[in-house]
Amino acid sequence: MxxxxxxxxxxxxxxxxxxxxxxxxxxxxxxxxxxxxxxxxxxxxxxxxxxxxxxxxxxxxxxxxxxxxxxxxxGSGFGADCASAATAPDVSQTAQSDIPPDYLQLYKKFGQEIGVQWNVLAAIGKRETDHGRSKLPGVQSGTNYAGAAGPMQFLISTWGGKAKIKINSKFNGYASDGDGDGFGDVYDPADAILGAAKMLKRNGAPDDLRGAIFVYNRATWYVDQVLEIAKGYATNGEIGVPPEADPACDEGYVDSVSSEVVQKILEYALAQRGKPYIWGGTGPDGFDCSGIIYMAYRNAGLSIPRTTFGQWPFGVHVRAGNEKPGDLVFFDSGPNTGPNHPGHVGMVVSKGKMIEARCTRCGPIKVTTYNDRPNIVGFTRPLQNADVLQQLKKALT
Incomplete structure (x- = not known):
């Protein structure tokens, strides 16, 4: 090490x-x-x-x-050996005997790829269609009484408007191409399981599992059943978190940054993980999306605007793909917002990942992915703002 x-x-x-x-x-x-x-x-x-x-x-x-x-x-042993934890045998005898091998492989593959618990994915597949073995309407073809289809029982409207959709076309659903054929087919297990993983991730998994599962099917009894099945599929009877979601496996966000200023910004922001979203919050008990960023910069001795609306024009705009840790990523989200007036913001901690305080019902503050979010407006770099450059210059004199 x-x-x-x-x-x-x-x-x-x-x-x-x-x-x-x-x-x-x-x-x-x-x-x-x-x-x-x-x-x-x-x-x-x-x-x-x-x-x-x-x-x-x-x-x-x-x-x-x-x-x-x-x-x-x-989820991982002492020393945060994330690689070995990812390959550790974590499939119970119950899971091995109950889940078809091809489905088990897909749950494991897409759980790790997207960053959600494979056994929760599998539990949803079990609860919905017995891993595709159910003969009820809507599993192999057509829809059920509620309009749901496929092994993971997506509403066709949620999937993308039709059961099979070309992935390079524009849509707002969860249609996914898990088998690489260019189409998102709600009846194809690979496509459906990948779509389910994305849906869980976007709605709070792996941290806020209850919230994510509730969005999948809005019933508390359903959430309880899925979590109970998931525990039975794990060797230790625990849900756990994927190694990549464990705070001890955070890929060294802070250590990968050479700038001491950015290190201080990231240290403060990452230390707030697990705290709740509070509208207008600037800590210490909770934060809103711009509040955590405002306070993280203050921790480094820098003053930036307090709100998302103020932060968007403040930083120098950065082309997508060139963003760095400490930069901000903005979203067209919330009331009275739009492409030129974003209403949500997160802070980049590494390429493709950000820390965000998303919303009251979205679970605690956590590191999430932003590449799969459809409403990104753009990226900015507050550290290149003229006022911030002056603040940095003063600090050095």
């Missing part, structure tokens, strides 16, 4: 409160403080990171590794 990766893992563990709760030794906390101090110079950073690795893990490593708390290290 590299010194940079070591620092990233330990900071993530600290964010989760493990030192304070006595589940990691105090020396880890001391090492983290040493690492922060060491950021000013490259050689000292490497030395501090090495000390952080050697001291706590040499003295306490056997205790930490041998006695992890299952409820805390859910």
């Amino acid at each position: 590299t010194p940079r990766r070591t620092g990233s893992v330990l900071r993530n563990l600290a964010r989760r409160g493990l030192v304070a709760r006595g589940l990691l030794p105090p020396s880890v906390g001391l090492g983290l403080r040493a690492l922060r101090v060491a950021r000013g110079g490259r050689s000292w950073r490497w030395l501090a990171a090495a000390l952080v690795l050697i001291v706590p893990l040499t003295l306490f490593g056997s205790i930490i590794v041998m006695t992890p708390a299952p409820s805390i290290f859910l």
